[in-house]
Amino acid sequence: MHHKSIRTLVMAGCLASAGLLALAGTALAEPASESMLSNTCAGCHGTDGVAAGPAMPSIANMDAKIMENLLMQFKSGERPSTIMGRIATGYEDAELKAIAQHFSKLPWKSTAVPTDPKLVAEGAKLHKSEKCNSCHEEDGRTQSAEDGVMRQAGQIPHYLFLQMVNYQKQEYPDVPKKMMSRLSKLSEKDLQALAHFYASQK
Amino acid sequence: MANLTRRTFIKAAGGAAAAVGLVGPARSWAAEPHVVVIGGGYGGAIAAKYLRMMSGGKIKVTMIERDESYYSCPLSNWVVAGFRDLGVQKHSWAEAAKAHGFSVIHKEAEAIDPKAKTVSLAGGEKVSYDKLIVSPGVDYKDNIEGYTKKEYEQHPHAWHAGPQTEALKKKLAAMPDGGKVIIVPPEDPFRCPPGPYERVSLIAHYLKKNKPKSKILVLDPKDKFSKQGLFAGGWKTLYGYETPNSLIEWVAGASGGKVARFDAATGTVFTEMDQHKGDVVNIIPNQKAGQIAFASNLVEGDWCPVNKQTFESTLHKDVYVIGDACNAAKMPKSGYAANSQAKVCVEAVIRSIHGKDPADASYVNTCYSMLSPDYAISVANVFKLKDGEITPINGGMSPPEATPEFRKMEAEFNESWYRSIMADMFA
Known part of the structure; x- marks a missing residue:
C-alpha cells in the first residue's frame, strides 16, 4: 500500500515535469481573445452578430448573462437545438462567458426584412x-x-x-x-x- | 426593471465595439502597413474585410482577384438539381470594398517574390506588400486518363461554380428518362468532402421528380466518405438506397470503383475490370493548391505547409496561406473553415505588425449538406491548436436518428447559413 503510493507519487512527479517540459517547448501564448472566440460565430449569425439568414437570430447586444445562460444550456443539452448543442460542447465555460461578453458589447441592428x-x-x-x-x-x-x-x-x-x-x-x-x-x-x-x-x- | 434594462441597452448600443484592433504604433513599419490578399473567395474576402475591421482601418488592404464576380460553390448543387437560380450564387466585392475601405485589383496574380516582397500581375504590374495573404483555392490534376482541361466544357466537373454549374444542369435536363448519370468523386483531400455526395443526393432528387426511370452510378476511388452513415440513411429514406429500385448505386474503390480512363467521345468510363457508359458523366478530378502556390514555391507536395497558429507559410516569411490551398488538417477543406482560418490569420498578422506573438487560436467548421430540399444534415466542430496541430475539441454530426422536422430545420439553417456567410464576405 505504502509502496504503491510512493510509486504513484513518483509517477505524478514525472508527469508534472513532462508537462513543464512540454510547456517550455512551446512558448506560452496569450489565451484566445474574445474576438478570436466570437468572430467564428459570424459564419451563421452574421458579422458582429447581425444575421442575414431568415431562420437565424441576430445575437448582437444580447445581455451577457442571458447569452451565457443560453450557451451553458446548449452545452449541457438542457436547451433543445439542432446544431448549437454540438458547437457549445467545444468550449470551456469561461470561453462561453467570453463569447457572451463580446456580443453584449456590440450594437443591436434591427432587421431590414419587410413586415406585413x-x-x-x-x-x-x-x-x-x-x-x-x-x-x-x-x-x-x-x-x-x-x-x-x-x-x-x-x-x-x-x-x-x-x-x-x-x-x-x-x-x-x-x-x-x-x-x-x-x-x-x-x-x-x-x-x-x-x-x-x-x-x-x- | 424596464428602465434598468433600457439603460443597459442604450449603454451597450452607445459603446459600439467597432474595432477590436490593437492600439499602439506599428514597430518598424511604414506609417500605414500594406497587406495584400490574393483571392476573394471564402478565405480572401474575409481576410480583406476583417483586416480593415480589426485594425480599426489602420492597415491598407489590397485584394487581387482575377474575376469580376464570384459564384459560391456551397449551394451550387441546388442549382444543378434545378431548384435554385445561379444568379443567387453570384456576388461581387464592390460593396464590401467600399464599406470597409479596401481596394480590389481585377487581375491575375502570377507570381510572388518573397525577397522583394512583391506580387507580379498579368500584364507586368507589380504590387509590393508588407504582409501577403494567399487564398487561391484549388486547381485540378489530370488523374484520369482522357479527362483533362480540354474535356471540361463537354463534360463539366462543376467543382468551380459558375458556367460549369449551369452546363452540368443543362446536361441533366437534356438527359432522357431512363438515362444513366455517372459520378466520379475525387480522392482525399479535396475541396468540400461531403460535396460529391450532396450532389449525388440532389441529382437523385431531380431524377425522382422528373426522370424516375433513371439511375445514378457513383464510382468512387475511396472506400468511405464524409458523413457516410448520414448520407446512406437519407438515401434509404428518400431514394430507396440498397433496394432493387434504388436510384443510387455507390461502388467503393475496393469493390471496383476506381476509374482509370475516360472516353469523352462516347461518355464511357473504364475501371480496372469494367466499363460503364453514362448519359451524363460528372468526373470531379483530384485536387491540389491553386496555381499561384506552385508558381511561388509555396507547396510541399500538393498543398501549402503553414504554421497552424498563424497560417504563415513555413517556406516564406510574411506570406500566409489560408483556405483550401493550405494544409490545415484536421480541418476539412470547406468554405466555413476558410472563413475561420482567415480570421485567425488576420489576428496573427495584426499582432505581428505590432510586434506581438500570436495568441491562442480558435477555429470552427460548420457545414450543411442537402439530401433533398427538405432534408439536410450537418457537421460542426470547434478546433484548437494542440502540439502544433489543429485538433477537434468537440462537436460532431447530426444525429443518425432524427425526425423529419429536425432534417427540415437543418435545411432551413443551410439557407440561413449561406445568407449570413455571404454577408460576412460581401457586405
Whole structure:
C-alpha cells in the first residue's frame, strides 16, 4: 500500500515535469481573445452578430448573462437545438462567458426584412390580449437575465415564428409554463402575426 | 426593471465595439502597413474585410482577384438539381470594398517574390506588400486518363461554380428518362468532402421528380466518405438506397470503383475490370493548391505547409496561406473553415505588425449538406491548436436518428447559413 503510493507519487512527479517540459517547448501564448472566440460565430449569425439568414437570430447586444445562460444550456443539452448543442460542447465555460461578453458589447441592428402591416396590427393586439407584454415589456425591447427574457423587437421575423413553434412543441428552460400554455392556444397565423409585430418594432 | 434594462441597452448600443484592433504604433513599419490578399473567395474576402475591421482601418488592404464576380460553390448543387437560380450564387466585392475601405485589383496574380516582397500581375504590374495573404483555392490534376482541361466544357466537373454549374444542369435536363448519370468523386483531400455526395443526393432528387426511370452510378476511388452513415440513411429514406429500385448505386474503390480512363467521345468510363457508359458523366478530378502556390514555391507536395497558429507559410516569411490551398488538417477543406482560418490569420498578422506573438487560436467548421430540399444534415466542430496541430475539441454530426422536422430545420439553417456567410464576405 505504502509502496504503491510512493510509486504513484513518483509517477505524478514525472508527469508534472513532462508537462513543464512540454510547456517550455512551446512558448506560452496569450489565451484566445474574445474576438478570436466570437468572430467564428459570424459564419451563421452574421458579422458582429447581425444575421442575414431568415431562420437565424441576430445575437448582437444580447445581455451577457442571458447569452451565457443560453450557451451553458446548449452545452449541457438542457436547451433543445439542432446544431448549437454540438458547437457549445467545444468550449470551456469561461470561453462561453467570453463569447457572451463580446456580443453584449456590440450594437443591436434591427432587421431590414419587410413586415406585413396587417399581421403587425394583429400581432400588436395579441401582444396585449395574450399578456406577452407582462414580461416582454416595451414591445419586446427589454432584456432580463433574471427572467430569461430576450429581445424580440427588430429580430428576424421568420426566426421568431420558428422559435415560437418550437416553444409549442417542447419544453425549454426559461420558458415559463404560463407562456407555454398561452402559446399552445395560438394558431400558426397568430404566431406569424406576433413575429411580424415584434420584427416591426425597431 | 424596464428602465434598468433600457439603460443597459442604450449603454451597450452607445459603446459600439467597432474595432477590436490593437492600439499602439506599428514597430518598424511604414506609417500605414500594406497587406495584400490574393483571392476573394471564402478565405480572401474575409481576410480583406476583417483586416480593415480589426485594425480599426489602420492597415491598407489590397485584394487581387482575377474575376469580376464570384459564384459560391456551397449551394451550387441546388442549382444543378434545378431548384435554385445561379444568379443567387453570384456576388461581387464592390460593396464590401467600399464599406470597409479596401481596394480590389481585377487581375491575375502570377507570381510572388518573397525577397522583394512583391506580387507580379498579368500584364507586368507589380504590387509590393508588407504582409501577403494567399487564398487561391484549388486547381485540378489530370488523374484520369482522357479527362483533362480540354474535356471540361463537354463534360463539366462543376467543382468551380459558375458556367460549369449551369452546363452540368443543362446536361441533366437534356438527359432522357431512363438515362444513366455517372459520378466520379475525387480522392482525399479535396475541396468540400461531403460535396460529391450532396450532389449525388440532389441529382437523385431531380431524377425522382422528373426522370424516375433513371439511375445514378457513383464510382468512387475511396472506400468511405464524409458523413457516410448520414448520407446512406437519407438515401434509404428518400431514394430507396440498397433496394432493387434504388436510384443510387455507390461502388467503393475496393469493390471496383476506381476509374482509370475516360472516353469523352462516347461518355464511357473504364475501371480496372469494367466499363460503364453514362448519359451524363460528372468526373470531379483530384485536387491540389491553386496555381499561384506552385508558381511561388509555396507547396510541399500538393498543398501549402503553414504554421497552424498563424497560417504563415513555413517556406516564406510574411506570406500566409489560408483556405483550401493550405494544409490545415484536421480541418476539412470547406468554405466555413476558410472563413475561420482567415480570421485567425488576420489576428496573427495584426499582432505581428505590432510586434506581438500570436495568441491562442480558435477555429470552427460548420457545414450543411442537402439530401433533398427538405432534408439536410450537418457537421460542426470547434478546433484548437494542440502540439502544433489543429485538433477537434468537440462537436460532431447530426444525429443518425432524427425526425423529419429536425432534417427540415437543418435545411432551413443551410439557407440561413449561406445568407449570413455571404454577408460576412460581401457586405
